Amino acid sequence: MTVLAELLRAVDAGEVRELVKGGIGTPLARTLGERLGTAPEVVPDRLTLLRRTGLASLDHGTWTVTGVGDAWLLAPWAERWTSLTDAWRDTLDPAVREVLDLAGADWHDLVATGRWAYPAGARWLDAELLTVAGTGSALGLVVDGTLTTTGAALLAGAPDAADRATADLPDTVPGVYLxxxxxxxxxxxxxxxxxxELRAVATLEAPGLAARYRVSEESLARAFRSGLDRDAVLGRFERLSVSGVPQPLAYLVDQVAERDGSIVVDLGPGGVGSVVRGTADQLDLIGVDAELRQVSWDRPDLTTLTTRYPAQVVHTALRDARYPAVLTAAAQATVEAAPPVRRAAGRDPQQAAHALVERLRLTTERAEGEPEQEWLGRQIDLAVRGRTPIRLTVRMPDGSERPFSIVPTSVAAGRVRGKDTAVDVERTLPLSLVVAVESDA
Structure with a gap:
């Protein structure tokens, strides 16, 4: 079933292509075989099985995953086994079923049994029985030519088939090690x-019962562009991990989130229009970008922009302007066609004046705290150049303040990094939470 599931995912990713003359090419079969851990000549038969059981479809040379296939990929292992066997059994010819009933548990030579049952049978029956024998082994129903008791229950659709399947399958593990x-x-x-869920944020490197995945900038960027945000990605790692989230992984998530998922496009209130959320600096740039002026932004607060245009259109416009915008899952469900081509209708002059005053007020409030932050940043920069130990006072989430004695090594992306002289570890502290800088020399 693992091979079938991986092959179905390859179909879903558009990696399986049919030749004009029919079938898949030898290079593709070899590539898929290496990835699936099976012989290349087996791959076409497994594709046929996916199509036969309704998990995948082939239309005009294009392989696609059906709705049944999507549901099968998320079903528990026992349900996968039973539903796949049921679907395969329903496709068998009545003559084949009769031969299987006559063979019982002995599947060593189904062709001989078929010829005994149908002396005048055509060649198609021999070929079909050979295929059935191979498929039975691939589905785990037959071992060394003998139909197992669980396989017999699954093939017969017995009431206790699901319980038998659950008992035969290995238990799933509660989590992974990051x-x-x-x-x-x-x-x-x-x-x-x-x-x-793990494949949405990581790439499978070694499939199997004990699989290995890898988290990379590409896999995280793919996750952010699919609608996940930083908190959702970290929450997923925390839920799946039995060993916690290591600092390098958390740092990589933060780094990629700032670049690829820091601007979030969501549906407006009641599903009308769009809401764009990001940092104040990012929205400052978007608000004055000449390429986006036709969107007619409103800015209710420093970290939010609103517009009457649909989320899909706004997202496309932002991506075209090279902003790291992502759509939320709710917004992805709505697909709008045309981009904005005209300015929004003019607003009432009084409303426009109020909006202008509000923007000026917000800008003034923001500017009041900037000189102090710039001064703190300049002090840290000097300490970095001189490798001078300093003491940073940081405001914690609970409102308390805590001192850190560090030798700073860099200041970038709104963070200061340095070696903590008290515990001899490297720390990364948000510059926005630093309230005081003192020399610790």
Whole structure:
């Protein structure tokens, strides 16, 4: 089932292409075989099985995953096994079923049994029985030519088939191990839902019962562009991990989130229009960008822009202007066609005046705190150049203030990094939370 699931995901990713003359090419079969850990000549048969059971479809040379296939990928392992066997059994010819009933548990030579049952049978029956024998082994119903008791129950659709399947399958593991080198180790089979969630933020490197995944900038960027935000990604890692989230991984998530997921486009109130959220600096640039002036932004607060245009249109306009915008999951469900081509209708002069005054007020409030932050940043820069130990007073989330004695090494992206002289570890502190800088020499 693991091979079938991985092959179905390859179909979903658009990696399976049919030749004009039919079938898949040998290079593609070899590539898929290496990825799936199976022989290349087996891949076409497995594709046929996916199509036969309704998990995938082939239309005009294009392979696609069906709705049944999407649901099957998220179903528990036992349900996968039973539903797949049921779907395969329903496609068998009545003559084949009769031969299987006659063979019982002995599947060593189904062709001989078929010829005994149908002496005048055509060649198609021999070929079909050979295919059935191979498929039975691939589905785990047959071992060394013998139909297992669980396989017999599944093939017969017995009431206790699901319970037997659950008993025969290995237990799923409760979580994964997140490594400092950004690899993710699953010590056993994951529940399909957990596996799907992990694949959304990491790339599978080594499939199998004990799989290995890797988190990279590309995988995180893909997750952010699919609608996940920083908190959702970190929350997913925290839920799936049994060893906590290592600092290098958390730092990478923050770094990629600032670049690829820091501007979020969501639906407006009641599903009308759009709401864009980001940092004040980012929205300052967007608000004055000449390429986006036709969007006619309103700015209710420093970190929010609103417009009457649909979320899909706003997202496309921002991406075209090279802003790291992502759509929320709710906004992705709405697809709007035309981009904005005209300015919004003029507003009432009194409303425009009030909006202007509000923007000026917000800008003034923001500017009041900037000189102090600039002075603190300049002091830290001097300490970095001179490798001078300093003491930073940082405001904690609970409102308290805590001192840190560090030797700063860099100031970038709104953070100061340095070596904590008290505990001999490297720290990364948000510059916005630093309230005081003192020399610690």
């Amino acid at each position: 490594q400092h080198d950004l690899t993710v180790i699953a010590p056993g089979p994951l529940a399909p839902v957990d596996d799907a």
